[in-house]
Each structure stands twice: as structure tokens, then as C-alpha cells.
Amino acid sequence: MKKTFFIITAVFFLITFSRCKEDGFISDPDALLRFSADTVSFDTVFTTIGSATMYFKIYNPYNKTLKLSTAYIAGGENSFFRMNFDGEPARRVNNIEIPPKDSLFIFVEVTIDPLGVNNPLIVKDSVIFITNGNLQNVKLIAYGQDVHLIKGKILKNTVWEADKPYLIYNSAAVDTGNTLTINPGVQVYLHDRSSLIVWGKLIVNGTSDKPVIFQGDRLEEDYRIIAGQWGTIYIDPISTGNIINYAIIKNSIAGIQIGHPSQNKQPTLQLSNTIIQNISYVGIYAFGADINCYNTILANATYNLVTLLKGGRYNFSHC
Template identity: 30%
Template sequence: MMVAACSDEEKYSTTNTDVLTFSVDTLKMDTVFSTIPSSTYSFWVYNRCDASLLINRVALEKGTQGFRVNVDGEYLDGELNGVEVRKGDSLCVFVELTAPKCGQTDVQPIGDCLVFNLSHGKQQKVPLRAHQWDADIHDQWDVNGNVTLDSPCPIIIRKGLHIATGAKLTLRSAQLFFHDGAGIDVEGSLQASECLFRGDRLDAMFDDLPYDRVSGQWKGIVLAPNAKGEWTDCVIRNATDALQLGSNAQATLLRTSVHNSSASGIFSEGAHLALTHCRLTNAGGCCLEAKGGSVTADHCTFAQFYPFSADRGEAFRTIKASVACTHSLMTGYDDLVFSAESSDLHFSHCMIRSDQPLMGDTFTDIVWEATDDEKGGKSHFRLVDETIQSYDFSLLPTSPAYQLGIGDIREKTTSSEP
């Protein structure tokens, strides 16, 4: 028995220059909301030596940060012992994180080290690095009275936010993160200023594609018939239907961006919609579609460069709606980014991408953008990069629209705004 034991030990390297090789120097994880489990990350452990290696012990250096580790199919419960890596072989390590509350309103770094102690005495470490963010988490949030929220802490909505008839929710400088399928249903009134509405995935689908650039991450916002909504200096992005307006609903948007919806950007059915210095960009359906009701738009940009479907809708579409549109830009990939069917249309000092210019009293001082060059629509903007789904719809000073004072000519005001 003792001879056999000696023989077993001799098969492992006793040379302390024989060490493990890791596929990463540091495992870098995304930002996570505190108390919410992260996605799973992984790295490889290789033995590229001429002899087998024995890992006497694998453990987290601190062990109190909320990291969970699985080494080659076995979870780390305090520590693992006697892990063999044969010559030329490898192990896969999986890491997850559920960070405890840190008591801070800002994003905070969090980390640990995964320690490997080899049988010949050598110790190796792989740092685990992430950031955590404390949030107020609501499963279902029902607003039945007048509520004002002015909080630097992000708000996570898992199932939905409902504002009852006669109730009013006022949001100031709030960041709302919605789980898949969750959204806002407004029967009363919603007033938001300097707010962000987006999905709750902080990680990435691929290395170069964060979920925050992927459409359809949450349901969107619905104004029921006769409900009211006001958005000032807000960003609404990556929803399914970002904003749906019922009959006689009233929606006012000022300096607000609606970006990257998998269905409609704004869909209005018999509602009254007012847009000033707004950007409605990239939708699987139309960036704006209004059936009946009324639409006023001044100094707005409607840009349709949605990359995920060739069946995307138009940048601007109205049917039987009363429309007054001034100093606004309508452009995109396609020849047809604009249509308006009504006897009550007024377009003035606009730039519209179309190979079929429309004449008459309805259209005055219109610049018709040629459609024979796909790059023509893109050339207005600071960034249109379909390969990584990255966009900045601020107008370039070289853009004819900018020079004529057409469209939303504001500079990009926040890192959250497309």
C-alpha cells in the first residue's frame, strides 16, 4: 500500500516551474444588480507541461463576495481538493455571482481571487472582477394615488408597473429597468423627466453586443384610452412596442429619444401626440405610426436604420390623422421612409427621403432627399454602425439638415441617448 501511494505521487510533477496555464489573466464579468444572479462566465485551465499536475486545493481567497464556482463539473463548497490535470489535459471553470447589497447608490467594484495550490507548493491565482449596483426591486408595482419618485437608485420592474385611473406617478431622474415581458400600463397619468426606460439585462449577448443594444428586451409603455403621459429629457429604448397610445390618450414628448424597438417606436390609435426636439429611431415596425387622432412634430428626427429585419416599417407613417410637422427630418435605409394619408396634413420646412416628391399646399419648403445612395441617409449622423448595433443620431455639422436647422439639432446630451 505504501509503495502504491509513493508511485501515485511520483506521477505528478514535483518541479515548481511546471504550472497551470489559464485562458484569461483576469475573469472580467459585467455589472450585476445586487442580489440578482449573474449570467454564467467561464475560463479554461490547461496543463501544458510534460507531466500531470495535482491541485491540492482550489478555493476562493475571500469567499464572502457572492461568487459561485464550478470546477470541471464539481461545485466549490468552501474548497475542492485533489483535482488532477493530466499532461495535455484541461479543466473548465464556471463562475456566477450574486452580489450582496453594498449600501451605495453608485456602481461599486466587487472581486475575489480563485486560488489554485499545486502539490509541489506553487500557488496560482485568477482574479474575478465585476461591478455591482444596488437597486430597488419591484415584482408588481401598483400606483393607486399620487406618487413622486426622485431617487438615484435604479428601479427594477420584474412583472409590471400599473398606474390606476385617477392616479399619477411622477418620476424625476429615475432609471427604470424592466424584465423580459414587463412594462408600464397607464390608466391615469405618468410624468417623467430626465429618466431612462430600458431592459434589465446588463450583460452581453456576445462579446461585442450588449443586451442594451438588442431590441425587444421589455414590453414597453401603454397609455390606455384617455390616459396622459409626459416625457421630458427621457430615453426609451430596446422595448417591443416602446409607446402605445389608446384612443384620446394624450402624450407629450420633449427632448426625448425612442430607440430600437422590435415592433413600433410609437403607435398611436386615435390619440393626441405632441413631439418637440425628439428622436424616433430604429424600429421593426414604424418609428412613428398614427391612425387617427392628431400628431404635431417640431424639430424632430425620424430615422429608420433598424438592422434586424428587411421588413421594417417606415420612419413616419400616418393614416387619417391630423398632422402638423415642421423642421423635421425623415430618413433611413429605404426608398420609402414616409407616408401620410389624410386630408388634414401640413408639412413645412422638412427634409424627407423620397423618390416621389409630393406637391401642393400640404407640403411647403420641403427638401426632398435623394434615395439613390444608401449612405445618403447615414451621412447625416455621427454614428450608424450596424455591425455592433451602435448609433449616435446627433446630426453632424456637415449634414444638410443641420445646416438648415431641420431635425433634432441638439448635441448628444447623455451617454444613455442614441
């Protein structure tokens, strides 16, 4: 008799517990997730180079647990976008329980294959969420830009045209006895701590309406005026005949470093109609150099706008 009573009691407890657990979930077909954003937009993303990570949050606004049946990137394996769901990388997740009044983070990145076009091209996808039979989505938008990727290269005689931007990764160097010519309107982006090193000669041929721009490769609005995003334009002591005309050099560690404290040779630079700004160290950092600088603006350097050491010849007019 006691044994029978125990079995009945145990069964009753299991049924009651199961009902309580079921009652803890929202089954109302009108119950919907809430989102911190309905669209996640990426600024221009260079092809073959991964984006910064963006995120949004999903909320359960109810007093009971909400079960997310599934969440997935609509484009599946063919999507340019990647999702990290509350710390777990996945293109699809299933049966996720969101406690009452709680939330989860969704992190999104995008890497875009070369597009075969010179102008930015919009890339779209979405993250689909299904709860209690309801389908919701958050849109994903990015602008893909093909680039000339210059990754740790030694450059021979070459000319850069303004067909599409140039992205320098792991620095690039103009070889001794060779010239890099950069024509009007070229945009040069440099990755974190990357520099353009000149052993040969650099000729920058910008114009007033089409300046040559050197800047970091973080294109989000928050980075628009942040200093220290890339290294410098470094002109080696053996380099002579350099010309920079109508350029904008911004957001670097040093704008231009010319010469080196350990060497006594005199590199030369003609710098004109140029803006050097938002620099985390020094705008022009020269060691025994020969610089003729005309009609140039230097602004917003953390230490000095100009530092001239080890002698040299310097002429600054209308600067």
C-alpha cells in the first residue's frame, strides 16, 4: 500500500512539475521579441577585409520565459554576413530560452568578396527570428568597396590611379631607385600601424579639387577624427626628390617622418598645398632633412606640429 501511494505521489509530482514548467513559457501567438534596432548598417567595407563588429540586442519584455524556436541568417552559407549569438558563432541557432525581462546580444560581422566594380555596391541580408510561429527580422546592410590591396609589398616604379581606393596592410615600401606616383583623387587607406615607407621617391600629384587622401581604414563615423589610426609616411634618409602637392594626411601617429636620428644623409621633400591634421604624435618629424614647405596647414597634433632635429635646411612659407 505504501509503495503504491509512493508511486502515485511521484507521478502526481512529475505531472505537476511538468505543467509548471510548461506554464513558465509564453505560448501566446501574439508574443513578439523586441529589438534594439530594426536595421544594422555597416559603413563602407573593403572587399576581402573583414568589417568591424556590430551588434544589436533582442529582448523578452514579458514576465514569462520566451522560447525562440530558431534564428538564422537568411542568406545561409552564401551570405557575406556572420552572426555570433550571445557568444556562440553560428549561422543558425535553435530552441533558445530567453528568461523574463531579459535580453541577448547578437554580434554581426561581414566580409565581402571582390565585386568587380569600382564604385561601392550595397549588400543586404537579414537575421530571421521565429517565436511561437511568428516571423520577425532585423535587416543587415553593408556597402562593399573593391580596393587595390597592398599587403606588405615592395613597390617598383608604379603609378596609382583613382579608379578605386588603395588599402595598405602591413605597410608598403617604395624600393630604392624606384618612384611611386600617386595621381589626383586617389584615396589611400592604411590599416592599424601600417606605414608608407619611401626608400626611393614619392610623387603625390593631387589637385585643389582632387586631393590625394591618406587616412586610416576605419570608416565608421566615430573614427572620423580619431588620431593614431595608422603609422606615418616615412621618407628614408637616402630618399631625395620627393614631392607632395595637394594632399590630406590625417589621423596618423606621425604625419610625415623624414630622415632618421641614426643617419647623417639629407633627404629632400617639397611639400605644398597640403593639410596634415589629427595626429597623435608629431605632424612633421624631421632629422637633418631639406624641406621646402609652402601653403600647408598643420593642425591638431598631440605633441608638436613640427619637430626639426639634427640640423637641416627648412623653408616654411604661408604655413
